[in-house]
Amino acid sequence: MQGNGFKIGLVIFFLALSFWYLFPSMQGLYYNRKINNLPEEEQEAFRQDNYTKLRSIQEDALKLGLDLQGGMHVTLEVGLTELLEQLADERRDETFDAVLREASQRANVEDVALINAFQQEFEKRDANASLSRYFRSEDITRRSSNAEVIGYLQQQADDAIVRAIEIIRNRVDRFGVTEPSIQRQGSRRIVVELPGIDDPERVRKLLKGTARLEFRLMADPGELNTSIQRIIQHFEVDVAMPDTAAADTTAAPETGDTPEALPDVAEVDSAGVDTSFDVTQLLDGGDDAGLAGNPFLDIVQPVGQGSVIFGRVSVQDTAAFNAMLRDPKVLNLLPRNIELLYSANPMDIGQEVEYYEVLAVNIDAELTGEVITDARVDFDQSTNLPQVGMNMNSEGARIWSRVTGANVGKNIAIVLDGVVYSYPNVLGKIPGGRSQITGLDSRQEAEDIVTVLKSGALPAPVNIVEERTVGPSLGQASIQAGFRSVMVGLLIVAIFMIFYYRTGGVVADLALMINLIFILGILAGFNATLTLPGIAGIVLTIGMAVDANVLIFERIREEQNSGKTLKASIDGGYAKALSAIIDANITTFFVGVILYSFGIGPIQGFAVTLMAGILASLFSAIVFTRIIFDYMVIERRMSVSYG
Numbered sequence: 001m002q003g004n005g006f007k008i009g010l011v012i013f014f015l016a017l018s019f020w021y022l023f024p025s026m027q028g029l030y031y032n033r034k035i036n037n038l039p040e041e042e043q044e045a046f047r048q049d050n051y052t053k054l055r056s057i058q059e060d061a062l063k064l065g066l067d068l069q070g071g072m073h074v075t076l077e078v079g080l081t082e083l084l085e086q087l088a089d090e091r092r093d094e095t096f097d098a099v100l101r102e103a104s105q106r107a108n109v110e111d112v113a114l115i116n117a118f119q120q121e122f123e124k125r126d127a128n129a130s131l132s133r134y135f136r137s138e139d140i141t142r143r144s145s146n147a148e149v150i151g152y153l154q155q156q157a158d159d160a161i162v163r164a165i166e167i168i169r170n171r172v173d174r175f176g177v178t179e180p181s182i183q184r185q186g187s188r189r190i191v192v193e194l195p196g197i198d199d200p201e202r203v204r205k206l207l208k209g210t211a212r213l214e215f216r217l218m219a220d221p222g223e224l225n226t227s228i229q230r231i232i233q234h235f236e237v238d239v240a241m242p243d244t245a246a247a248d249t250t251a252a253p254e255t256g257d258t259p260e261a262l263p264d265v266a267e268v269d270s271a272g273v274d275t276s277f278d279v280t281q282l283l284d285g286g287d288d289a290g291l292a293g294n295p296f297l298d299i300v301q302p303v304g305q306g307s308v309i310f311g312r313v314s315v316q317d318t319a320a321f322n323a324m325l326r327d328p329k330v331l332n333l334l335p336r337n338i339e340l341l342y343s344a345n346p347m348d349i350g351q352e353v354e355y356y357e358v359l360a361v362n363i364d365a366e367l368t369g370e371v372i373t374d375a376r377v378d379f380d381q382s383t384n385l386p387q388v389g390m391n392m393n394s395e396g397a398r399i400w401s402r403v404t405g406a407n408v409g410k411n412i413a414i415v416l417d418g419v420v421y422s423y424p425n426v427l428g429k430i431p432g433g434r435s436q437i438t439g440l441d442s443r444q445e446a447e448d449i450v451t452v453l454k455s456g457a458l459p460a461p462v463n464i465v466e467e468r469t470v471g472p473s474l475g476q477a478s479i480q481a482g483f484r485s486v487m488v489g490l491l492i493v494a495i496f497m498i499f500y501y502r503t504g505g506v507v508a509d510l511a512l513m514i515n516l517i518f519i520l521g522i523l524a525g526f527n528a529t530l531t532l533p534g535i536a537g538i539v540l541t542i543g544m545a546v547d548a549n550v551l552i553f554e555r556i557r558e559e560q561n562s563g564k565t566l567k568a569s570i571d572g573g574y575a576k577a578l579s580a581i582i583d584a585n586i587t588t589f590f591v592g593v594i595l596y597s598f599g600i601g602p603i604q605g606f607a608v609t610l611m612a613g614i615l616a617s618l619f620s621a622i623v624f625t626r627i628i629f630d631y632m633v634i635e636r637r638m639s640v641s642y643g
Contacts (some may be wrong), residue, residue, distance in 0.1 A: 018521025371396025
């Protein structure tokens, strides 16, 4: 093998490197087979005992895309309507709300951007009206034209989309999803693909949570108790329920679903709640018989005097309760500046039915999450239950110290995204800006809250407008179909090459095997993701890989037909075919670069494997096969046939 030492070293090096990167994948296949062969009751125990090792193997193994291992495909829509409402803030009026409502309806049914629809609807009402009266910024003044205001709003909308993508990406990365795909679609949508997800509900909460953290004082128990008495008396006098309540009751959510009027929910601690309530205490001179059939008490289970809890509502009755609260007469009976919020997840109070706590909190927040500088998972030293510890900046610490000092003995609700996680009683002034979110059931829930808080608040709410879940069984079927397609393609090409080029075909087939190892090694080494289109790219590469060998073999035939020796024909064949091989493969490689740069999702997966296949096939066709031919002809002095 004189003169080929460097080439042999390169082949050995790249083969070793490929196997090094593919070794975790081979380990993963081994452990998967081992786990599947265990009895079902022993599989989970094995995973727990080998959690660290299996996790390490999973992180280093060749990644599989959503279509191969299952997962979630979610399309999110950024709430630009809510963003415009936030930007207008207190300057909004009935005209603004009506125009925005009409623009939102148009944007939903027509191919028009919300900002443009808003301008068109606004100017349709009054061509001379000025948008600058609703919006103010450093660049927008009272004299700014409508075009300048629309430009400002469009910039704010674009920034909101970009910021939302960054925050969602941070949340997904902290969640631990391997190779997620997060892409912008159109003017206000974001497409998220999460391979390997087996907890869709957890992902929904993670993606939709706006991370709006608020610290709010709670209602005075005496005032709240008086309001409850008035509401019960209101329904005693007017027993007839609103039509909307009857309609909504039929749409009550199933057990475990989020209450109708609220976003996401999570568990809350109910320790210390007084359940010894006698409903006759609420009405002066009332009795059990007088309360029979009261629609309010049919839905709400009051807690008792001296509590900041308005009552408990079963999971099935949340829709009917929300309908009650939409009645202006009922709202007017609540204390001023107070709103009712649900606790996090339904609580178990020892009955068959689960209940949400309904808590009376101030509408205005004393402090918001913007002051939080750090969040972490802690554990309560007495109960060992998980909690989220938070630190505040200097301004937040100062306000928190003042608020807690002025409200000793009162409850402060910690509200995240519109639900109450905990409502601790203030025992004393809290300096230093430290606080906790308690009442959490699991470490996973605490970690999710930390993820949301650390990633930051979304600039506008996001809604899930489309969701698809790919099951693992479908992914496994795709893997098997892809594997069969690769093997069938490889077999057909191998048989053709042997039949047509004889000995040269055998060498080309051996190069194909090496080529396949190189492709998978490149994908694993660069932490790329193998998708179903990627497998199609491998199948295409197998067909293209022998193209270089065909050019070389045909050139060698021409050289032999001209009367040259076999060694001289091989030298001439490789030299004369080299330029054509380089030209064809380089142009195809650049096509792969373009597809990867401008494509998304499946197109990128196809482009990655195409580029890896071209590099691998060039090396195997030009270097590897030449080493084999030189060994056979020069060292072994064998007669090689090229058909």
